[in-house]
Amino acid sequence: xxSLPSPLxxxxxxSFWLVISVMSGLVLGIFAGLCIAxxxxxxxxxxxxxxxxxxxxxxxxxxxxxxLWNRLARDFVRYARMILTAICFCIIIVVGRxxxxxxxxxxxxxxxxxxxxxxxxxxxxxxxxxxxxxxxxRQNWIAQFFTWTLRSGNLWACCLLPFLLLLALLEPEYxxxxxxxxxxxx
Amino acid sequence: MILARTLVAVCASLLGLVLTMPLIILxxxxxxxxxxxxxxxxxxxxxxxxxxxxxxxxxxxxWKPKTHLDTYCTFAAGAFHVKTDEHGWRxxxxxxxxxxxxxxxxxxxxxxxxxxxxxxxxxxxxxRIKSIGAPGYNMVQELLLMRHLSASLKDKLVVWFIYIxxxxxxxxxxxxxxxxxxxxxxxNGTGKWEIVTRHVKETKWLSTGNNHQRIGKKWSATxxxxxxxxxxxxxxxxxxxxxxxxxxxxxGYLVIFAIPWVAQLEPGAWQRILSRxxxxxxxxxxxxxxxxxEICAKFDVPFVDGKAYLGVSDxxxxxxxxxxxxxxxxxxxxxxxxxxxxxxxxxxxxxLFWRQKNGSLRTEG
Numbered sequence: 001x002x003s004l005p006s007p008l009x010x011x012x013x014x015s016f017w018l019v020i021s022v023m024s025g026l027v028l029g030i031f032a033g034l035c036i037a038x039x040x041x042x043x044x045x046x047x048x049x050x051x052x053x054x055x056x057x058x059x060x061x062x063x064x065x066x067x068l069w070n071r072l073a074r075d076f077v078r079y080a081r082m083i084l085t086a087i088c089f090c091i092i093i094v095v096g097r098x099x100x101x102x103x104x105x106x107x108x109x110x111x112x113x114x115x116x117x118x119x120x121x122x123x124x125x126x127x128x129x130x131x132x133x134x135x136x137x138r139q140n141w142i143a144q145f146f147t148w149t150l151r152s153g154n155l156w157a158c159c160l161l162p163f164l165l166l167l168a169l170l171e172p173e174y175x176x177x178x179x180x181x182x183x184x185x186x
Numbered sequence: 187m188i189l190a191r192t193l194v195a196v197c198a199s200l201l202g203l204v205l206t207m208p209l210i211i212l213x214x215x216x217x218x219x220x221x222x223x224x225x226x227x228x229x230x231x232x233x234x235x236x237x238x239x240x241x242x243x244x245x246x247x248x249w250k251p252k253t254h255l256d257t258y259c260t261f262a263a264g265a266f267h268v269k270t271d272e273h274g275w276r277x278x279x280x281x282x283x284x285x286x287x288x289x290x291x292x293x294x295x296x297x298x299x300x301x302x303x304x305x306x307x308x309x310x311x312x313x314r315i316k317s318i319g320a321p322g323y324n325m326v327q328e329l330l331l332m333r334h335l336s337a338s339l340k341d342k343l344v345v346w347f348i349y350i351x352x353x354x355x356x357x358x359x360x361x362x363x364x365x366x367x368x369x370x371x372x373x374n375g376t377g378k379w380e381i382v383t384r385h386v387k388e389t390k391w392l393s394t395g396n397n398h399q400r401i402g403k404k405w406s407a408t409x410x411x412x413x414x415x416x417x418x419x420x421x422x423x424x425x426x427x428x429x430x431x432x433x434x435x436x437x438g439y440l441v442i443f444a445i446p447w448v449a450q451l452e453p454g455a456w457q458r459i460l461s462r463x464x465x466x467x468x469x470x471x472x473x474x475x476x477x478x479x480e481i482c483a484k485f486d487v488p489f490v491d492g493k494a495y496l497g498v499s500d501x502x503x504x505x506x507x508x509x510x511x512x513x514x515x516x517x518x519x520x521x522x523x524x525x526x527x528x529x530x531x532x533x534x535x536x537x538l539f540w541r542q543k544n545g546s547l548r549t550e551g
Contacts, residue, residue: 002216004223009264015226019219073216080209087202094198095191156192159199166206169217 002170003073004066013062016069017055021048077170084170088163095156234258234265241320243388247327248367250274250320251295263505267300277306277317281338284316285528286520287438289328290347293445294319298507305508305516313521319347324356325425326368326381332432339438343528345520346429346440348422350474351447351506355404357421361391370421379424402463409460409469423481430485439527442482443490443519444475448506451498488527495519 005012029044055062107113142161149157235257244250251274258265270276276296281287288294288306294317296304306315318331325348332344348354356362360369360382368383385391407414426442433440449455450471460469475491482489500512508516 002213002220004220005227009227009231011227011231011264012223015230016219016223018226019222023215023219023222069219073220076213076216080213083209084206087205091195091198091202095195153188155188156195159192159195162199162203163206166210170213 001172002077003172004070006070010059013059013066014056016066017059017062018052020065021052021055024048024051077172081167081170084163084167088160088167091160091163232258232265232267234260236260240268246368246383246386247330248362248365248386249322251276261298261505263298263502266298267302269301275316275318276301276304277315279306279314279316281316281318281335284314284342286313286315286343286345286524287335287339288315288317288319288345288347288520289332290317290319290445291323291328291349291353292319292321292507293349294323294347295321296508296513297321298502298505299510299513303510303513305513305520307517308514309517309521311521313517313524315517315520322362322365322367323353324359324362324367324369325353325422326357326370329425329428329432330368330381330383332429336432336436336438339433339436341528342438343520343524344433344438344440345523346426346442347445348442348478349445349447350408350450351445352404354418354422354474355407357425358417360385364390364392366391370424379421405460405463405469409471409473410464411470411473415473419477419481422478423484426478426481426487427485430487441488441490441523441527442478444478444492446493446496448498448501450493451496488523490519490523 004016025044025046025048027044028047029041032043033039033041142165145161145164146158149155236259240251240255240257240259241249242252251268251270253270253272253274255268255270255274257268259268268276271280273281275281278301296306296317301307304317306317309315318335319328325346328346332339332346356367357370359367361367366386366389368381368386370379370381372378373380403414406412407418409415430440449459456469456471457466460466472493475493479489479491481487495515496508496512500508500515502509
């Protein structure tokens with residue numbers, strides 16, 4: 001979630017400009033305090049409101065910097081995800097080269113490994129694999145990942161966790177679809 | 187084996203973390219700004235409701251805005267402030283006190299615009315405009331409302347917004363997605379049209395139509411010359427005739443205002459969109475205005491071609507409804523129409539009265 005919200009509401013423009021002004025003031029203050037004199041860090045405190053005023057009075061001037069920042073963030077996310085995914089695959093391949101095996105369920109006599117396909121609720125057709133997506137709360141995925149590594153004897157996969165966490169952080173934010181329905185009868 | 191695998195994985199991941207450090211350092215400011223912007227925005231933003239919570243079912247017409255609303259609604263380009271009166275219509279003016287009554291769909295509802303900046307609030311001389319409309323309305327629904335409110339139309343300018351983008355085709359449809367709406371159809375064997383409302387209920391309309399096919403038919407029916415467009419314009423003629431009758435009986439002055447679809451104003455967008463549905467040469471962006479203009483001339487109803495007054499810059503980018511500038515232009519237009527068709531007519535009527543009176547006095551003398 002590195003990109004800024006869209007659509008381009010006035011509220012997002014104002015808050016973005018406020019944040020940028022405060023951060024710029026902070027950086028300026030720290031820089032002045034370290035490089036010139038500690039008292040000069042007051043410059044940052046003065047600079048922040050001066051930077052903020054134009055954007056708050058005329059939000060339209062913030063549109064271009066907002067769009068440029070968002071474009072930069074989206075490009076960064078795209079390349080960062082590629083690099084992180086490549087690192088994950090490299091780790092898997094390096095470990096896999098030591099040898100691996102596939103565990104196959106062995107049915108009892110007269111038992112089938114086929115899972116009967118039942119009717120799914122309409123919303124489930126976003127994914128055809130109901131057994132995987134049915135009740136999978138996003139926030140518990142780390143615990144479920146650990147459980148899987150222990151049960152399947154793949155404890156080494158825990159080393160992937162930092163990279164998976166970073167990938168989750170870089171996942172594009174789900175923008176709620178603006179519904180075109182008229183009212184909420186159904 | 188497991189131990190060896192784990193040791194190798196740990197070493198590989200440590201190396202991977204070293205390679206990832208630059209990404210973390212570069213990404214940190216972006217993450218901080220994004221989080222802080224969202225947090226600050228949530229503090230500054232008014233509480234909004236989802237769009238579909240503004241409407242409710244109403245018999246015969248199908249749906250209308252809820253009454254006594256004072257809220258912010260989200261839409262594709264942000265959020266806008268919505269206030270409705272005791273009948274569910276936007277605007278401070280009540281219908282009885284208004285000088286101008288506008289009937290229409292989301293454009294009449296001023297979708298995407300705060301009440302204070304909508305066309306009914308920004309007419310140059312403080313003209314009192316009451317807007318009766320809701321998103322998704324077709325002309326049939328607007329005509330039914332016109333009939334229902336006809337007692338309040340005497341001596342008023344009645345402006346009927348017809349949105350070229352979907353109103354004409356939607357007049358023939360019994361539904362708007364899962365929502366039932368009144369429509370018009372031919373009475374078998376008579377060549378006459380009738381309004382159908384008996385299917386309008388709260389229950390869902392089970393629509394299985396392919397949206398892409400329906401859009402293609404809509405453009406073909408509106409901008410091309412074929413059997414379907416013949417039906418569409420015949421239906422439009424019937425509805426305008428009915429509207430004229432309602433206004434004549436009520437003592438109101440009807441004017442038709444054709445609101446352009448943004449693509450009609452931008453040749454590049456026109457080409458890009460309609461090329462997906464056939465040969466672009468078959469679609470004429472001026473056809474609806476020509477046809478509606480002819481219909482209006484037939485019934486002696488003044489017609490305003492919106493393309494002559496509105497440009498691309500009067501619309502919200504990537505959304506299509508009017509922006510602040512567009513609403514101001516529409517407010518000015520309504521003022522001009524009122525001056526032309528009501529004030530001037532009243533002045534003319536008063537002049538005629540005095541001339542007749544003076545003439546009769548001379549006759550008696």
